[in-house]
């Protein structure tokens with residue numbers, strides 16, 4: 253069933269300030285700005301919230317009794333790749349909407365394709381789409397479409413001048429942010445940040461392999477994805493690791509970018525994570541707080557490694573029966589994965605405590621991350637890492653709005669803000685998995701009555717109920 257192409261029935265509010273299209277009564281409103289407000293009346297007119305309060309005088313064309321229910325702002329998935337899997341084209345927006353996701357931040361795709369998605373979202377109830385365009389990479393580039401699993405979502409640049417020209421071109425195309433990638437040189441990275449500032453575009457990125465997180469944070473990188481390449485700076489072996497990395501980056505064997513990058517990660521991730529130096533780490537965290545450098549940890553992407561059989565000590569005992577050197581190799585690799593996941597979970601906890609701003613994002617649909625559903629799993633893992641349920645909600649609502657300087661118009665349940673809302677049957681603050689107990693989604697003032705998929709049938713049933 254199609255929910256995104258339905259006509260938007262936008263009735264203007266009556267002259268009477270207290271009359272609107274939809275009135276939610278007796279609801280518990282939850283958001284990161286106002287906290288918990290019980291017994292609220294929330295009035296929606298057109299695409300906006302026009303009243304929030306305890307008054308019972310408001311009237312509307314449609315009244316919904318919210319007794320025993322909870323209302324949160326529309327959610328964001330702050331790290332998606334809409335164009336990564338073309339087979340999802342038709343299902344993408346429905347899956348997101350059905351899960352209460354009303355805005356997404358696309359962190360890498362071919363510019364013409366992501367622009368088309370952005371356009372598509374404007375003329376329907378589909379989630380708002382914020383785009384970065386392609387990954388701006390150095391030489392050799394990683395995502396050039398030359399190898400399987402590395403589609404052409406990146407652009408390889410050879411000089412700072414080329415980077416500046418590309419930034420100008422992307423800014424003119426209408427991107428909302430830029431994505432800086434791992435193989436950029438320090439000179440090119442600096443040029444990118446300066447040119448982005450000229451165009452007033454935020455820049456997100458992986459910390460480039462040629463630089464430290466402190467360097468890029470101090471130079472003005474707005475956000476870092478996946479906690480990638482942060483472990484080196486927190487390591488007691490940072491100097492040694494950085495020297496090794498520099499030598500590998502010279503690429504004497506002329507490896508393709510994807511291979512060179514993964515070889516560097518393999519050689520260094522575990523070593524960095526296992527040699528955490530608290531003092532160094534605190535220094536980095538202080539820098540991230542000072543510069544308010546956003547973090548999008550995308551924990552789901554790694555956390556899956558932590559909980560399956562190969563992280564289970566009982567299962568690891570079965571390795572005893574394997575011949576060498578397989579036994580040692582498997583044991584080591586399984587342990588390395590666990591160490592890296594623990595490092596990430598620990599880091600997110602430290603960030604939340606110190607005040608490093610965090611956004612909830614998934615990297616969907618990469619690695620089995622079903623659009624929409626995966627964001628709710630990310631919220632669960634963020635809470636597992638140490639965020640409070642409210643902090644997790646904040647990371648998926650007001651924080652991404654702040655990132656794009658849209659927090660005056662979205663991200664909380666306030667008058668004059670857009671009526672993107674999610675009605676829940678259970679309290680997300682007592683258990684964050686209750687963000688999945690969705691009864692209804694409000695998008696631009698239209699109610700989407702959704703019967704989310706019954707876990708057994710795996711079918712999505714969505715109907716419009718205007």
Ligand SMILES: [Zn+2]
Nearest residue numbers: 331333359615
């Ligand atoms: Zn990504």
